[in-house]
Amino acid sequence: MNSALALKYVVDGLKQRTAYTHAKAAGEVTDEASSVKCTLQDTTRLPAFSMDGDYTIGGVFSIHYNMQNMKHNYTTMPEPLQCTGRIEPRELRFSRAMIFAIEEINKSSKLLPGIRLGYQIHDSCASVPMAVKVAFQLTNGLDPYFYTSHNCSQSGMVMAVVGESSTGQSIAISRVIGSFNIPQVSHFSTCACLSNKQQYPSFFRTIPSDQFQANALAKLVKQFGWTWIGAVRSESDYGNNGMASFLATAHKEGICVEYSESFNRYHPRSRIQRVADVIRRSTAVVVVAFVSFGDMKTLLEELSREPSPPRQWIGSEAWVTHPDMLKFTFCAGAIGFGIPRSVIPGLRDFLLDLPPIKVASSPILTEFWEDAFNCSLDFDGATDKRLCDGTEDIQKLQSPYTDTSQLRITNMVYKAVYAVAHAIHNAVCQETNSTTQCDKLSRTESKQILAQLKKVNFSQNGYPVSFDANGDPVAAYELVNWQKSGSLEFVTVGYYDASMPVGQEFHINRDLTWMEERTQVPVSVCSDSCPPGTHKVLQKGKPICCFDCIPCPEGEISNSTDSTDCFPCPKEFWPNAKRDSCLPKPVEFLSFDEVLGIILAAFSVGGACLAIITGTVFFRHRTSPIVRANNSELSFLLLFSLTLCFLCSLTFIGAPSEWSCMLRHTAFGITFVLCISCVLGKTIVVLMAFKATLPGSNIMKWFGPLQQRMTVVSFTFIQVLICTVWLVVSPPFPMKNLTTYKDRIILECALGSAVGFWAVLGYIGLLAVFCFVLAVLARKLPDNFNEAKLITFSMLIFCAVWITFIPAYVSSPGKFTVAVEIFAILASSFGLILCIFAPKCFIILLKPEKNTKKHLMNKNQY
Template identity: 35%
Template sequence: MITKFYQHILALAFAVKVINKNPNILPNVTLGFHIYDSYYDARVTYRNTLDLLFKMHRFVPNYKCDPQKNLIAIIGGLSSDTSFHMADSLSLYKIPQHSSGALESDIDHLLSFYRMVPNEAHQYMAITSLLHHFGWTWVGLFVTDDNGGENFLQTVEPLLYQHGICSAFTRRMEKVAHFDLGGEIFNMLNDYYVDVTNDKVNAFIIYGDSLTLSWLRFLLFIRDPENKEITSFRKVWIMTTQIDFILLSYQKSWDLEPFQGAISFTIQSKELLKFNEFLQIIKPYWNQADGFLKDFWEQAFDCTFPDLLMQDNETCTGEEKLECLPGHLFEMGMTGHSYSIHNAIFVVAHALHAIYSFRSKHRAGDKRFQLQDLQPWQLHYFLQGISFNNSAGQTMSFDEKREMGGGFDITNMITFPNKSFLQVKVGRVDPDALEGEAFIIHEDMIVWHRGFNEVIPLSLCNDHCHPGNQKKKKEGEKFCCYGCAPCSEGEISNQDDMNDCFRCSKDQYPNKNKTACIEKIITFLSYEEPLGISLASVALSLFLITALVLGTFIKYKDTPIVKANNRDLTYSLLVSFLFCFLSSLLFLGEPSTVSCLLRQPTFGITFSMAVSCVLAKTITVVVAFMATKPGSSIRKWVGKRLAYSVVIPCSLIQSTICTVWLMTSPPFPDLDMHSSTEEIIVQCNEGSVTMFYCVLGYMGLLAIASFIAAFAARKLPDSFNEAKFITFSMLLFCSVWLSFFPAYLSTSGKYMVAVEIFSILASSAGLLGCIFAPKCYIIILRPELNNREQLIRKKN
């Protein structure tokens, strides 16, 4: 006898007793009941079902007698197999059947079947949510070797797969312990022991009934009778609603330590205070009609009544108390299955009451309707519309699928050294709740197996792939078993076990460990940084030097050396240098629309003007010497007319190029997010690269022309021309700008800007120094050489 299940009988008796004492439900009608055991056997279930239908000592199908035993409904079937074996016969006679056990199968075709418990599909989703909540992706499955177990696997395994969970193994178990298996039992227990001791699998799902769990405990005990190994196993057992934790009589002394921390799904139930009072009055002789109580008392309290006294057993005094029994033998609180049985009795009673009220209102005369004349199939109409509040205040009604609805409680098993245990509610499953509240678990309330050291267990095929890595499939293994591969360059993963790494947004970049994205720094060549300060200081210094040179030339404008070099052309060249040095400052600071529009055209025009002035100087020197020849016709070109005819057209051409550039595809501020990994470069997009190189190319043509002209006039007398200085200055100028192109193209960001500024300053300073340094030397340090006689002296 399974003593724990005696509560189901007491719940049935209690509900019938309450109904029979309540005159408002079924006045003048007494409910009775018969109890049959299925013995977990299909043949016995079929036979007992027929015995309920045909109530003679001899089995005669389709023959009805004994009107006092009027079968009106059947309640029972903790397991799905038992329920459906009963339904095979009961559905033929349309007798209402109320199942008090969880069922996973579709019952739409069984029109006389009513489910008093939540649909088990909700439990399967809850199991999946539980595994997903704790990250258990590698689990073991123990299921009964029957139709219920197969239905469970066919439903649950695809569901687990969809949520990224794999079954490490599937072990089919016998529903009832078979001790006559002989040598097969040792092979079986070895297989089970290997599965249970798998280091990687720490979460086991058990589907079956209470005896299945007892059979599993037996196999583990046989493999390790002294509990030297099994008590050290760190496992989490997850049990479905059909399983109540029981220990049979021969297992009472066995240690419960292996199941410490187990998690169970139980049918939600309400506490009935009167039921607890009812249990207080239960004594060995409380009801002579209770044929179960004597066996229950002896087995639960391990004693014997005087008429059956054994030598080694204590005598039952009859004063033993049910509340003193440990949980695996009997529970004082109403379990979910007992609560379902209690509700099923009240559902039938209220349906009978509804029929009685309906018939009484619609029958004419004094002839009263007798419930004894009622046929079971007549209850269906009233059952489907039933709605009432039970004694716990819960509304009882069936939906369109003939299901009572409701949810599940999640409980955690805490074991104690005295072989007792406590079931603590740690969560709930409510299918009717709002999204996000259907599954609730309080993990801080869970007491895990002591071997986990109060840390949430892991049940994985392999270690997590930590951030910075992505999962890599292992050939020939389930998808839950995978390797880890580092993220590729430029990609990150910021969670454990990511299938693929991903790239940061354009304004971010991966950190060193490739676990997070860091905001890029906005950068440009600013006045505050050392490089910007240095370039700005050099530009301003050269500007001041040029201004001093210009001032010196203006001061000594009437001296021969100033007048001899075309005073106006010299002033124009120096002013061009001033603008060249100032134009470099447009390249510093954060680029704006105005600065981007101005800097390249300003640089191009001022430089072209400077080079045009140098070209004009060179041509003037050459023409001047040619004009000294007797009878020369080009003497009229010597002077300002020649200089203007060179400088103005050359400058206008460059101005025209820049104007076309600004009108067609002008430069604009832009963000370069790709050149640098860690920076966003604020730069000026040149708009038309072709126009930009046209500006540089035209300036280069002027420089080459100046260099050729100066090189041709380099052998003229030193005192009469500056061709050698111009030649050297243009050689320096061309060298700087030829070096500019590879340096400019090989850099990016602010360093590209710095290269251009350096080129502007270096080339302008080279021209300034080579052309004007010798003149300033004579004007300031050797004024005695600044006279007409020295200028017209011919070279020896």
């Protein structure tokens, strides 16, 4: 008998057995029993896989990814729910891994010895309605009729349920079985909402909550400097809750979202197209997708129809490690978090152990086999496919079902089954004298298993299993990158461990490949970073990541990238040209090194030399009539005071110090009073000399040399007294002027007491005005007998200079204030020496013939 014929006999025999089972489940075949029976109100749905045992564990997986659409007319009983589409090979592997774990436990001598676990594994078709139906069926059992002595509750209740893969279905199952205290352990439902023990008190999971994944994804986006992203999510509990958690964390990290779109694969294609168009038109290069596998597959198929600009995909665990997604090569470079890879010894051999009799006995395996090898096991010829001839070799099959190189979620199923087994073990077994005794005859309720599940803490194949107060495990992820090495494959490039201290959870240990196989991290920002020297100003009506870079105001800097504000430099510092650092302000004062200081110093020294030269000329011709006639003693004293006036201006040049500040103002005040006193003495002598020529007048005895000296000393002493009081009460002092100029420091002498300064100037002005008035009164006297006109001109210049000095001094900024003061001193000093002594020196040196007593006594002018 050839292999094809043998296979036909096996299939026919199993068809007959299956038909009988269906008839019994539908109530067409009944057993003799008591008339007291409970009846299910709906037709039962046979499990995809089942096995009897002392304790039964339920399993729910999305083996098919679609369900037949039902049309309800509300007049007849709806048709039974039916799955459609192709089998999902990975989900089939999950269900077979559950069977493998249970068979491994049944063979164990340490875990549940002497007890046989059974299972009922159902296909939810990845739909909530079917998940609800399956949940009730796991609660009630498979028999349409069951017999009881008192009530119809908890007749066929399973001890626990493993599953479901999707959050929506898990929520539906949990709301049903949670009322009966039946624990549920999911291997792939990651919604953070399921951690709420008030709503889902019996829910556990071996996969981390999306709250951890959302935090990890936000930190991943922040790690690479992406502040402008797009976001897509499944329109489901998984997508909505996961994306909400991600966006909340991203907002705290300063990440902005250009768009946030939701969809699912059951939406009309126009809706999917709209989401795809949003992705194509967006300016955000990075797209974070919190999407289930089926939805993401639909979206990428739509995006593949029309090429879009390159996008850097950041994926959630639900799709980023799914083998079927690798066919979308335009997503190369995608990164995301996956459950750590694992090794389950013996699983591959178990998955590949599918002899024809096992395949034919299961409609699910039959469908998988026919789809995988594109042949038919229906030997009645009801299909156009070729008949399977027994030569099909599953060992050579390339399918997610047979691929055990990246066992991630499969290990979560494996751990979930073992968690339930440990809970049952702790509930029904006891350790006695190093031996384990299990009582399989005792009635064990599901709430006991629920209580024990909260306490489990064990390791299986090196994988720790425990649950926190929310039913969640410790979160640990691998960072997975889609890299091309001939073909597209998953490469682990780092990890994230939520149990590590803050700041140390994230680690990358390999180079990443980005979109379009780039080696440089792509840039995804709304606005380029603001360089130092500028600050961010938000653009009106846009997120905080969209901004303009505005230069810092005068006097302020920013020394970091993307500064939100500028800050002023310290008082003695000023920004550089780029306004990204503070430099010490240049210190400014009237120095001997600059042109203005050199010129003023030269005029000062020149003036002093001129006074000395004039004094020398007068001394050498002291016996000449013109010198004797002009009160030589006062003339020499005047020349000496003028020399001091010229030289005191030098104290105003150079960096101010305590002694120079006190000296410059007091020396200036005293020397000028001495100078004006001499001029005033000369003027009084001229007036009194004219009065003395009148008959009967002896007034000159009151204005002799002694009186002249006393006059000069008295006037000067008053100024000395004013300066002394000024220096004692509040003397001038050096200071840094930071207000006149913002960008530099002016070193100057503060007046100390402004009253003292203006008292010194006022006293000089008072003497100058008095002298000017006397000189004006004496201007009509004969020119040969006095120098009243020369004194009048000198006092006129003196008064004009100092009257204009006051507004110029007040309004001149910085070092020019000092320059104005020096100019006033020099101008008034030169006015005095030139007006009073220049004509006399001219006669002495150039017109000696006029330097005679006869010439002075005549009426001719000299």
